[in-house]
Amino acid sequence: MRTVLPETPAAPAERAAESPFHRIATDFLSNPVAVVGLGMLMLVVLAAVFAPLISPQNPYDLSQLDVMDGRLPPGSKSPTGGTFWLGTDDQGRDMLSAIFYGLRISLAVGATATVLALIIGLSAGLTAAYFGGKTETVIMRIVDIQLSFPAILIALILIAVLGQGTGKVIAALVTIQWAYYARTVRSAALVEKRKEYMEAARCLALSPVRIVFRHLLPNCLPPMIVVATVQVAAAIALEATLSFLGLGLPITEPSLGLLIANGYQYLLSGKYWISFFPGVALLLTIVSINLVADQLRDVLNPRLQK
Amino acid sequence: MLVFIIRRSMQSVVVLLIMSLLVFVGVFAIGNPIDILINPQADQIDRERAIAALGLDKPLWEQYLVFLKGALTGDLGRSFVHATSALGLILQRMPATMELAIAAMLIAVVLGIPLGLWAGLRPNGIAGRTIMAGSILGFSLPTFWVGLMLIMVFSVMLGWLPSTGRGPTTLLFGLIPVSFLSWEGLRHLIMPATNLALFKLALLIRLTRAGTRESLLQDYVKFARAKGLSNSRVIGVHVLRNILIPIVTVIGLEFGSVIAFAIVTESVFAWPGMGKLLIDSINLLDRPVIVSYLLVIVTLFIFINLIVDVLYSALDPRVRLTDSKG
Numbered sequence: 001m002r003t004v005l006p007e008t009p010a011a012p013a014e015r016a017a018e019s020p021f022h023r024i025a026t027d028f029l030s031n032p033v034a035v036v037g038l039g040m041l042m043l044v045v046l047a048a049v050f051a052p053l054i055s056p057q058n059p060y061d062l063s064q065l066d067v068m069d070g071r072l073p074p075g076s077k078s079p080t081g082g083t084f085w086l087g088t089d090d091q092g093r094d095m096l097s098a099i100f101y102g103l104r105i106s107l108a109v110g111a112t113a114t115v116l117a118l119i120i121g122l123s124a125g126l127t128a129a130y131f132g133g134k135t136e137t138v139i140m141r142i143v144d145i146q147l148s149f150p151a152i153l154i155a156l157i158l159i160a161v162l163g164q165g166t167g168k169v170i171a172a173l174v175t176i177q178w179a180y181y182a183r184t185v186r187s188a189a190l191v192e193k194r195k196e197y198m199e200a201a202r203c204l205a206l207s208p209v210r211i212v213f214r215h216l217l218p219n220c221l222p223p224m225i226v227v228a229t230v231q232v233a234a235a236i237a238l239e240a241t242l243s244f245l246g247l248g249l250p251i252t253e254p255s256l257g258l259l260i261a262n263g264y265q266y267l268l269s270g271k272y273w274i275s276f277f278p279g280v281a282l283l284l285t286i287v288s289i290n291l292v293a294d295q296l297r298d299v300l301n302p303r304l305q306k
Numbered sequence: 307m308l309v310f311i312i313r314r315s316m317q318s319v320v321v322l323l324i325m326s327l328l329v330f331v332g333v334f335a336i337g338n339p340i341d342i343l344i345n346p347q348a349d350q351i352d353r354e355r356a357i358a359a360l361g362l363d364k365p366l367w368e369q370y371l372v373f374l375k376g377a378l379t380g381d382l383g384r385s386f387v388h389a390t391s392a393l394g395l396i397l398q399r400m401p402a403t404m405e406l407a408i409a410a411m412l413i414a415v416v417l418g419i420p421l422g423l424w425a426g427l428r429p430n431g432i433a434g435r436t437i438m439a440g441s442i443l444g445f446s447l448p449t450f451w452v453g454l455m456l457i458m459v460f461s462v463m464l465g466w467l468p469s470t471g472r473g474p475t476t477l478l479f480g481l482i483p484v485s486f487l488s489w490e491g492l493r494h495l496i497m498p499a500t501n502l503a504l505f506k507l508a509l510l511i512r513l514t515r516a517g518t519r520e521s522l523l524q525d526y527v528k529f530a531r532a533k534g535l536s537n538s539r540v541i542g543v544h545v546l547r548n549i550l551i552p553i554v555t556v557i558g559l560e561f562g563s564v565i566a567f568a569i570v571t572e573s574v575f576a577w578p579g580m581g582k583l584l585i586d587s588i589n590l591l592d593r594p595v596i597v598s599y600l601l602v603i604v605t606l607f608i609f610i611n612l613i614v615d616v617l618y619s620a621l622d623p624r625v626r627l628t629d630s631k632g
Binding site for chain 1: 332
């Protein structure tokens with residue numbers, strides 16, 4: 001989110017009064033709930049990025065683990081003097097450290113899938129809108145058929161077909177999500193296409209590539225930013241679900257979903273923390289992204305601009 | 307109307323054929339079920355006999371044709387693992403999934419529409435804001451984790467509800483095994499159904515609220531009030547009837563997605579439905595069952611969409627089902 005906002009094109013004419021970026025930032029910060037969401041999201045991202053620095057232990061370095069510490073409740077003292085604030089799992093792994101590392105994997109998979117899907121969806125949607133005719137019919141028909149099936153079903157079919165693995169999970173997420181971007185960017189582009197600046201660009205005999213990417217694309221970005229934000233959250237949730245079902249990431253890439261699945265068997269004997277805390281981390285991530293997306297939707301909607 | 311239904315059915319057959327081909331070829335590529343199903347200690351002759359028995363020695367296109375021929379007679383192949391008819395296996399599990407999905411949808415509708423209406427009538431009240439905040443949470447909570455937390459609270463800590471399985475089933479109309487007719491079965495049903503309902507509940511709340519707020523500004527509502535109609539009549543007849551049209555569409559379309567998402571809930575609660583069967587089959591590479599499940603669910607989807615279209619026209623006289631729409 002923070003990296004996307006500055007890319008919003010600043011039209012020179014408006015800059016004299018107030019730059020669009022400045023306006024959007026001011027509008028965004030006017031809602032306290034959204035600010036809380038943004039703050040939470042920043043904390044989550046920071047925790048993921050700096051996981052190796054802030055974690056009490058490296059949860060996947062076997063020399064730092066001791067099976068004797070296994071399944072300790074939250075707040076237990078470790079023999080080396082530290083405290084397991086969120087308890088330990090069956091391997092004696094500090095849950096807090098495991099969550100930081102898990103966040104890293106979950107966010108990386110979600111973000112990678114979103115960026116790839118965004119690129120494919122943008123290209124497909126813009127192509128459909130710009131060329132129209134048969135190209136448009138074919139692309140949009142594929143989008144329609146795909147969107148009529150629930151994401152989880154498509155993901156399971158793809159995993160059943162492709163097999164398991166990090167790359168394959170990302171491929172499945174991209175296959176699901178590109179359709180949302182294609183549909184959104186096409187409807188935005190169809191509106192923009194009729195405007196005068198597009199006509200002017202065509203009269204200047206600019207190349208189609210230049211018209212599409214320098215003129216059409218920047219003006220279609222605001223709705224795309226909103227959809228992309230929502231879809232990052234959806235991608236993270238879906239990856240967690242697949243990993244929980246044992247069809248997602250391999251055990252060597254323990255995302256939050258895998259941590260939760262790992263604690264499932266201990267839940268029934270009352271050792272709740274192994275599943276509970278990774279779930280809270282997942283929930284905080286998704287809620288904060290959704291809060292930010294909700295506010296972005298209002299701020300970037302031209303009909304609501306003052 | 308009849309022409310519309312016939313046209314749609316023909317299109318559905320084409321979609322089904324394409325799906326069956328895609329799924330069959332795709333699932334064929336998963337891996338080699340022979341390695342899993344045949345005892346590694348078996349000698350070469352035993353291996354070959356088993357491969358021939360499963361029909362895995364034939365080329366892919368021939369396997370597909372055999373499958374297609376069988377499909378026309380309702381035979382979608384035999385499960386590698388259970389050694390019974392794959393379709394039979396799925397149909398046997400279907401009532402459990404259907405019961406769960408219908409129960410979830412009922413919970414979502416019975417709670418979602420009144421809550422959404424309330425939030426829409428008083429958007430700035432405390433109750434309205436709480437309902438909306440709750441619906442954002444409902445969208446954000448990962449289904450499987452909520453399921454785990456329900457088990458933790460109601461089964462492990464409080465010990466009120468059973469955590470897994472379906473409980474005893476009773477035959478409905480002497481045919482369909484269902485849980486909800488006995489108290490013990492109902493106790494098994496309530497947690498999975500609530501879990502599955504949460505997401506749709508949030509969706510229905512938001513949809514009803516948005517519809518209510520929009521229709522309150524319409525002229526016909528102002529006119530109804532100006533006529534001096536009672537508040538309950540304005541809301542119950544004039545507002546509710548108009549917002550019901552999009553809601554019915556969404557309920558219809560979402561029913562398919564509830565069946566799909568039941569895969570997750572069934573896995574958490576060990577509910578013996580089609581979804582759990584699918585996950586088990588993917589893990590065991592039981593190809594005929596995976597292919598049959600997908601074909602059954604695609605058929606269900608096509609059927610549901612058709613019903614929604616027909617219902618839509620019945621509810622909204624402005625909609626005419628024409629050839630161009632199909």
